[in-house]
Structures are given as structure tokens and as C-alpha cells.
Amino acid sequence: MATPQTGAGDPKRSLELLWREFGPRLSKPGPKPKLTVDRIVEAAIAVADREGSCFGMRSVSAELGVGAMTIYRYVPGKRELIDLMVDRLSKIGPGAPDLGSLDWREGLELVAESTWEVYVEHPWLLEINQKRPVLGPDSLDGYDFVLAAFDAHDLPDREVNLVTTAVMNIVTGTARQYLIRDSADEQPETAEEEWWSAQGPYLERAVASGRYRRIARFTDPEAWDITGHDAMRYAVDRFLDGLAPRMESSRRA
Numbered sequence: 001m002a003t004p005q006t007g008a009g010d011p012k013r014s015l016e017l018l019w020r021e022f023g024p025r026l027s028k029p030g031p032k033p034k035l036t037v038d039r040i041v042e043a044a045i046a047v048a049d050r051e052g053s054c055f056g057m058r059s060v061s062a063e064l065g066v067g068a069m070t071i072y073r074y075v076p077g078k079r080e081l082i083d084l085m086v087d088r089l090s091k092i093g094p095g096a097p098d099l100g101s102l103d104w105r106e107g108l109e110l111v112a113e114s115t116w117e118v119y120v121e122h123p124w125l126l127e128i129n130q131k132r133p134v135l136g137p138d139s140l141d142g143y144d145f146v147l148a149a150f151d152a153h154d155l156p157d158r159e160v161n162l163v164t165t166a167v168m169n170i171v172t173g174t175a176r177q178y179l180i181r182d183s184a185d186e187q188p189e190t191a192e193e194e195w196w197s198a199q200g201p202y203l204e205r206a207v208a209s210g211r212y213r214r215i216a217r218f219t220d221p222e223a224w225d226i227t228g229h230d231a232m233r234y235a236v237d238r239f240l241d242g243l244a245p246r247m248e249s250s251r252r253a
Contacts, residue, residue, distance in 0.1 A: 004053045006086050007132030009079030017075065018087055018136030033074075035064065040071050041084045045122065048085065052181060053127040057081075083134040089118055089125060090142035099148035104247050105240055107149030108163075112171050112236045116229065119175040126172070126180045153250040163243065170235045178228025 007014075017037055043063040047055045057078055061068045075081050099107035119126060133139070143164075150160050182188055188195070207216050218224075 003127055003129055004078070004082050005129035005132065006083050007134050009083065010076060011134065013076050014080045014083040014134045015136075017080065017084055018134065021137070034066060035071065035074055037074050037084070039064065040074055040081070041088050044081055044085050045088065048124045049122055051124075053082075053124040082128065084136070086125065086128060086130065087134070087136035087138045089122060089138075091138040092141050092145045096145065099145065100151035102149070104149050104153060105244070108167055108240060109236065111146050111149065111164075112167055112232065115168065115171045116175065116232055119172070119179050123175075123179045123181050126176050152252055153247060154252055155246075155250050166239060167236060170239060171232055174228060174232040174235060178231065 020037065040060065044055070044060045047059045047063050051059060057071065058068050060081075061071055064071065075084070097110070099110065102110070146164055147160065150163075155163075190198070206212060210216070
């Protein structure tokens with residue numbers, strides 16, 4: 001099954017739904033609608049959390065307890081619904097701190113950690129091709145929130161975007177390596193722990209052969225005990241170490 005992507009549907013319809021708060025408010029006579037776009041988006045996210053990005057619209061209808069065709073009165077199809085779901089997961093919670101009141105490093109660390117948590121809670125998001133993003137209100141709120149980390153610094157706009165993109169790429173790339181789920185179409189025959197156990201004897205004999213001299217020098221068994229979060233934080237921290245001189249030199253008096 002093809003990997004879903006943002007911007008694959010009718011952009012006009014996606015944008016109308018995303019920015020409906022700025023659209024004309026039409027009051028239609030008759031009974032109150034059974035559903036809202038927000039409820040459909042929330043239900044679709046819940047279904048994707050269970051089934052992955054290749055969920056079906058019928059599953060969303062079942063989650064809402066309505067007929068299979070009912071949700072099409074509110075959203076044109078899955079492609080546009082994906083745009084709405086991705087935008088919703090950029091939403092900033094009411095308890096989020098003001099990054100402008102934090103030091104730049106503390107702010108960017110918080111961005112990295114919160115982005116990682118989104119992927120932990122919604123790993124199907126890693127399956128979505130976002131090369132062509134459809135930017136809605138929650139996406140812009142999220143990016144505006146991140147930019148507050150640079151409030152106390154004089155950096156060119158392009159460099160601010162490059163720094164932000166670099167942090168997001170580190171987190172997303174590491175999350176894809178560690179958090180993405182097994183394919184539903186090509187489900188592995190064994191569990192991950194069993195798979196590594198099967199490799200153990202071969203790896204031990206290979207290292208003992210003397211062919212892999214540098215690997216054989218690893219004597220600390222915990223050297224291989226690396227979680228996805230460990231890998232993400234190491235990469236982010238080293239990037240921020242390298243960025244520190246530039247940020248400090250750009251700090252406003």
C-alpha cells in the first residue's frame with residue numbers, strides 16, 4: 001500500500017477546512033449536524049494510532065459510530081483528512097511555556113523533547129511524506145512558538161529557519177530509525193527481541209574471528225545499550241554545542 005503524503009488531495013479543499021475560522025459563516029436551516037470537522041480529525045488520529053497511516057475511512061466512521069459515507073459530508077476524502085491530522089498534531093498545548101523567556105538552548109532542547117514525544121505517541125506520523133506540507137493554523141502556531149527561542153538574538157531570518165530545520169531533522173531522522181512501526185503489509189515473522197537473539201551467535205563468532213578488529217575493542221557491554229531517546233539527545237546536544245558560539249555572538253545586549 002502506498003505511503004500517504006500531505007498535499008496529495010485538493011489543496012483548495014484542505015485549505016478551506018484548515019482555515020475554516022476565516023471562512024464565511026453559513027447558517028443552514030435544519031437539524032444540527034451530527035459531526036464536526038474537529039471530531040472527525042480527532043477520531044482519525046485515534047484510529048491511526050492503532051492502525052497506522054494506512055487506515056481506512058470506514059475505520060474512522062466506525063470510531064465515530066456513523067455510517068460509512070457520513071464523514072464525506074464534512075471532508076472530501078482521506079488525502080485531505082491527512083492534511084488536517086498532520087496540522088492538528090502541531091497544536092501547542094495550553095500549558096506550553098513561553099520560549100522567549102528561556103535561554104535559547106533550553107528552548108531548543110524543549111522543542112526537541114516535545115517533538116520526540118509527539119512521535120512516541122503517534123508513530124504513524126513518521127510514515128507520512130511531508131515533502132509538500134499544507135500549512136494550517138496549528139502548524140503556524142507551532143512554528144511561531146518555536147521562533148520565540150530566537151527572540152533575544154539578532155540572526156538573519158534564513159539562518160533561524162536553518163537552525164530550526166536542523167533540530168527538527170535530527171529528531172525526525174532518529175525517530176524514523178527507532179520508533180517507526182513494522183509494515184502491516186510485510187509483517188516480520190519474529191519479534192524484535194527474538195530477531196536479535198538469532199543474530200547473537202553469528203555476531204559473536206564473527207568478532208572472535210579477528211576480522212573486525214575495531215569492533216572487538218569494545219569491552220563495555222553497555223556501549224550497545226542505546227535507546228532512541230539517547231541517540232536523539234546526543235545528536236541534538238552536540239549540534240547545540242556547535243551552535244553555541246554563533247548564538248552567543250548574536251545575543252542582543
